Amino acid sequence: MTHDSRDNITGDRAAEDSQNESENNWRRYFSFSTDHKVIGVQYMVMTFIFFLVGGLLAMLMRAELITPASDVVDRPLYNGLFTLHGTIMIFLWIIPFNAGISNYLVPLMLGARDMAFPLLNAISFWILPPSGILLLSSFLLPNGTAQSGWWSYPPISLQIPPGQPINGEFIWIVSVILIGISSIMGAVNFVTTIFWMRAPGMTFFRMPVFVWSVLSAQLLQLVNLPSLTGALILLLFDLSFGTQFFKPLENGDPIIYQHLFWFYSHPAVYIMALPAFGIFAEVLPAFSHNPLFGYRSLAIASLGIAVVSIFVWVHHMFTSATPNWMRILFMVTSMLVAVPTGVKAFGWTATIWKSKLHLETPMLFAMGGAAMFLLGGVTGVMLAAVPFDIHVHNTYFIVGHFHYIVFNTITMAIFAAIYFWFPKITGRMYAEGWGKVHFWLTFIGANLTFFPMLPLGLQGMVRRVSSYDPRYQGWNVIASVGGFLLGVSILPFIANMVGSWLSGPRATNNPWRATGLEWTTTSPPPRDNFEEIPIVKRPPYDYGDPKYSVIEPPDYHQLEH
Amino acid sequence: MNRGVIHVDESPIPLEQCRRYLPNWLKRFLPIRGGRAEDHHGKGMFGFTVFLLSESIVFLSFIFTYIALRLTHSRTWLPPGVSGPELSTFVIINTVVLLSSSFVIQPAENFLKRGRLVKFRWLWLMTICMGTYFLIGQGIEWSHLDFRLSTGLVGSTFYVLTGFHGLHVLTGVILQIIMLIRSLIPGNYNKGHFGASATTLFWHFVDIVWVFLFSLLYLWQA
Numbered sequence: 001m002t003h004d005s006r007d008n009i010t011g012d013r014a015a016e017d018s019q020n021e022s023e024n025n026w027r028r029y030f031s032f033s034t035d036h037k038v039i040g041v042q043y044m045v046m047t048f049i050f051f052l053v054g055g056l057l058a059m060l061m062r063a064e065l066i067t068p069a070s071d072v073v074d075r076p077l078y079n080g081l082f083t084l085h086g087t088i089m090i091f092l093w094i095i096p097f098n099a100g101i102s103n104y105l106v107p108l109m110l111g112a113r114d115m116a117f118p119l120l121n122a123i124s125f126w127i128l129p130p131s132g133i134l135l136l137s138s139f140l141l142p143n144g145t146a147q148s149g150w151w152s153y154p155p156i157s158l159q160i161p162p163g164q165p166i167n168g169e170f171i172w173i174v175s176v177i178l179i180g181i182s183s184i185m186g187a188v189n190f191v192t193t194i195f196w197m198r199a200p201g202m203t204f205f206r207m208p209v210f211v212w213s214v215l216s217a218q219l220l221q222l223v224n225l226p227s228l229t230g231a232l233i234l235l236l237f238d239l240s241f242g243t244q245f246f247k248p249l250e251n252g253d254p255i256i257y258q259h260l261f262w263f264y265s266h267p268a269v270y271i272m273a274l275p276a277f278g279i280f281a282e283v284l285p286a287f288s289h290n291p292l293f294g295y296r297s298l299a300i301a302s303l304g305i306a307v308v309s310i311f312v313w314v315h316h317m318f319t320s321a322t323p324n325w326m327r328i329l330f331m332v333t334s335m336l337v338a339v340p341t342g343v344k345a346f347g348w349t350a351t352i353w354k355s356k357l358h359l360e361t362p363m364l365f366a367m368g369g370a371a372m373f374l375l376g377g378v379t380g381v382m383l384a385a386v387p388f389d390i391h392v393h394n395t396y397f398i399v400g401h402f403h404y405i406v407f408n409t410i411t412m413a414i415f416a417a418i419y420f421w422f423p424k425i426t427g428r429m430y431a432e433g434w435g436k437v438h439f440w441l442t443f444i445g446a447n448l449t450f451f452p453m454l455p456l457g458l459q460g461m462v463r464r465v466s467s468y469d470p471r472y473q474g475w476n477v478i479a480s481v482g483g484f485l486l487g488v489s490i491l492p493f494i495a496n497m498v499g500s501w502l503s504g505p506r507a508t509n510n511p512w513r514a515t516g517l518e519w520t521t522t523s524p525p526p527r528d529n530f531e532e533i534p535i536v537k538r539p540p541y542d543y544g545d546p547k548y549s550v551i552e553p554p555d556y557h558q559l560e561h
Numbered sequence: 562m563n564r565g566v567i568h569v570d571e572s573p574i575p576l577e578q579c580r581r582y583l584p585n586w587l588k589r590f591l592p593i594r595g596g597r598a599e600d601h602h603g604k605g606m607f608g609f610t611v612f613l614l615s616e617s618i619v620f621l622s623f624i625f626t627y628i629a630l631r632l633t634h635s636r637t638w639l640p641p642g643v644s645g646p647e648l649s650t651f652v653i654i655n656t657v658v659l660l661s662s663s664f665v666i667q668p669a670e671n672f673l674k675r676g677r678l679v680k681f682r683w684l685w686l687m688t689i690c691m692g693t694y695f696l697i698g699q700g701i702e703w704s705h706l707d708f709r710l711s712t713g714l715v716g717s718t719f720y721v722l723t724g725f726h727g728l729h730v731l732t733g734v735i736l737q738i739i740m741l742i743r744s745l746i747p748g749n750y751n752k753g754h755f756g757a758s759a760t761t762l763f764w765h766f767v768d769i770v771w772v773f774l775f776s777l778l779y780l781w782q783a
Contacts, residue, residue: 110595116604184615192608198595222615230622237721242711245626245721251637251714256629260622536595 032126034118035527036103039125041425043100044418047093050132054088055487057081062449062483065476070467078466079147080168084135086150087172090268091179092132094410098275099124099186101417102214104425106190108518108525109208111199111534116192124185131178138171146172149464151261152232154246154254158239165240173236180229187221190214199517201536205296208516208540212299213278216306217271223310224267231260258320262313270309273405274302276413277344280366283416284351285541286514287363292541293350297343304340312337318389327386334384341377345370360512361435362420368443369412376404379454394464397457403450415442415493422500423507427524430500434492441489448482515542605755606762613766620770623725627718627777640713646706648779655698656775659730662691663768666737670761673754678744681757685741688764692734699727719778726774729767736760 028038029045061081064072073081103121107114115121138145145168148157152172160167194215198207207215235257237243244250246257285292292298314322314330348370357363379401383389392398415438422430452475457463461472468476510519521530597603631638639645646652669684703723708716740757743749750757 112598116608184612188608188612188615191611192604196592196600196604196607197598198592199598200596202595222611223618226615226618227622230619230626233619233725234623234626234721237710237717243717243721244711244714245630245717251630251634252717253630253633256626260626263622533598 032122034122036107036115036118036121037525039121040100040104042125043096043103046129047097047100050088050092052490053136054085054093055490057085057088059483059487061085062480064466066480068468068470068473073466075466076144076147080139080145082464083146083149087135087176089406090150090272091176092128094272094406095183096128097414098217098272099183102190102275105421105518106193106211106214107197108521108529109211109516110194110197111202111517111530111536112193112197113528113530115189116197117189120185121189124182124189127178127182131175134171135175138168141166141168144168152235154235154238154257155248157235158247160239169239170236173232173239177229177232180225183221183225187218190218191222199533199536205299206536206539209281209292209295209298209302210275210278213274213302216302217274220267220271220306220309224264227260228264231257255320258317259313262316266313266316267309269405270305272410274305276369276410277302279413279417280348280370282516283362283366283420284348285543286420286512287358287360288352288355289513289543290351290355291543292347294347295539295541298347301340301343305337308333308337308340315384315389318386319393331384331386335381338377338381345373361432361439362416364436364439365412365416365419368439369409369416372404372408372412372446376401376409379404392457394462395457396453396461396463399463400450400453400457403453408446408450412442420512423511424518424523426501427507428500428504429507429511430504431496434496438489438493438496441485441492445482445485445489449479449486452476452479515540602753602755606758609759609762613762617770620725623722624773624777627722630714630718634714639715643708643712643715645715646719646778648782651698652702652779655695656771658691659695659771660768662688663765665691666761666764670757673750673757682741682744685737689734689737689741692730692737696727696730696734699723722774722778726767726770729770733760733764733767736763
């Protein structure tokens with residue numbers, strides 16, 4: 001960059017700063033802003049509202065499941081509840097929340113002023129609220145929402161009441177396609193940002209592991225998500241325009257839909273989990289003040305998980321008339337995922353091993369999430385084994401397993417991230433005591449809710465039913481109590497976030513004494529993130545040596561010039 | 562416990578050593594050392610290429626469905642009395658026109674890069690005409706076929722595959738028209754020609770997809 005253009009930028013910024021002062025209020029969060037930080041917060045707040053809606057649906061289901069009889073809601077509504085619960089939690093909570101936190105952090109961590117395509121970024125966010133509202137509006141239709149679960153397998157998903165061109169299933173397909181388009185736009189933006197927007201000297205192996213994991217997750221979106229879009233377009237044609245792709249009675253083949261669906265939806269688990277792993281890799285070193293153990297292995301393991309996870313999707317279809325050679329093949333690849341994942345877990349453990357831990361709320365959530373990932377991961381490896389999978393297929397064991405991943409690991413990581421970067425995002429500190437209350441309520445509630453599902457599944461309780469055999473009632477009552485506890489646990493969180501944002505004590509630039517470029521700028525960062533684009537000379541995670549942070553001290557630059 | 566061991570990272574990085582052996586066009590795509598945030602054309606083309614690779618997966622999922630259905634339903638593929646899409650001269654001419662338009666749009670883009678706007682406009686207009694010819698030709702072909710969208714698997718797959726591709730051709734033509742109008746506004750390409758380059762790339766993509774669809778739908782006869 002020449003000196004001319006640099007002068008220009010600083011000149012512009014002086015004018016912009018005064019504008020920022022007036023804009024620097026809550027109103028900008030409701031505007032069509034192209035600032036990645038505003039968009040990031042917009043994503044996070046909006047997805048959190050959908051998280052509350054999805055949680056409410058889950059609590060309705062848990063209320064129904066307290067007694068063996070079907071007494072709280074009727075069957076079609078129950079079907080709608082689990083369908084929309086799954087859809088909202090996956091497509092409107094975890095995936096877009098990850099997009100939000102990545103939106104906020106990736107440019108800051110790379111030393112960039114914004115994402116590569118700011119306008120595209122804003123568009124991909126503003127697609128989401130209308131699609132989410134569209135999805136929820138299907139509750140108002142005469143025949144209710146889609147009822148075939150978040151897989152929407154044909155032929156069940158094609159069984160709709162005649163004479164209703166606009167039905168729940170139609171709306172479900174349209175809104176999921178729209179959300180997919182938004183995700184693809186976001187993925188293009190993230191990958192381009194990570195490749196092109198890095199500050200001078202920020203080589204690939206100086207990027208924080210969080211950025212590596214976002215890169216891996218977004219590459220997966222690009223490779224795999226179009227397969228879901230394709231499948232849903234074909235399903236929409238079957239549903240509304242009389243084609244026969246997936247209709248078994250008219251020559252079609254529903255198994256093809258399952259292949260296309262799981263080709264996306266298994267990697268979707270890693271699209272959700274990889275950023276969570278990245279969050280652990282940021283939070284654990286910061287609160288143990290140790291360099292991240294095995295930085296390069298962890299970075300490459302992110303890509304390794306992404307690559308292997310493309311080739312595992314058939315393990316969801318072991319009971320779908322899958323030939324034996326295919327079962328064996330995909331059993332092996334599925335178990336292979338455990339290797340790079342194990343590298344990650346080993347790295348986290350070794351990072352905090354024998355160090356003095358600072359047990360603030362983000363660290364509690366990160367350690368809790370990483371610890372419960374053990375149970376989620378081990379049940380996952382169990383499920384990869386064909387004979388075991390056939391035994392527990394479509395039971396609560398599956399439900400327990402993936403909730404240990406999506407709630408007990410990923411949502412815990414999300415809470416860790418919110419607490420960890422809250423001072424950076426808002427410029428204020430949250431209330432530590434309430435944070436700890438939130439953690440313990442969540443930790444106890446999550447295990448009470450999801451652990452009983454594992455024994456229930458082993459005993460043979462089928463998922464997606466509103467009535468069940470009375471002998472399962474004991475565990476179900478425990479799970480329901482846990483579910484309501486989770487509902488309660490969110491209250492101190494909301495109070496803490498709102499109250500601290502409004503009137504918490506001011507945060508310093510780097511309250512956790514963490515490394516990473518995002519902590520070198522002010523809290524909250526200015527419109528352009530950095531006064532001057534930093535020149536990166538060091539790897540990340542230089543804990544333990546007070547002389548170095550990620551960037552050189554400012555006088556170093558002057559010497560160089 | 563203070564381990565006190567900080568690994569100093571001043572040595573060249575393996576990825577950078579590999580970079581030396583990469584071809585030049587790929588090197589431009591991998592700005593290893595960072596500091597390329599101001600290269601708007603570079604990151605634009607990178608992002609657009611990434612998008613097209615992703616878009617190709619949608620086509621791949623359709624093609625996978627088509628092949629899987631066709632292989633497992635070879636006997637019932639054509640309902641009684643339906644002959645399926647025919648490899649007529651009309652279709653071949655249509656295909657030749659579309660594919661050769663790639664060789665018209667590329668020189669057009671090169672002329673734009675060298676700032677020769679008049680030649681760019683003529684060749685660009687020619688591409689628009691060729692794309693429109695293909696779209697009209699496909700419309701005529703559709704209206705003369707003896708099967709409909711709901712006529713068995715052959716109808717379902719044929720119309721969805723060609724229709725989805727046709728939608729891309731239409732998008733390409735619209736983009737080309739926008740770029741042509743932009744070229745008439747003085748000084749509009751002074752800041753770079755990302756739009757035209759991206760449209761050219763998109764047009765090549767549409768053509769390549771058609772090669773696959775043409776082989777699968779017309780050349781693969783029952």
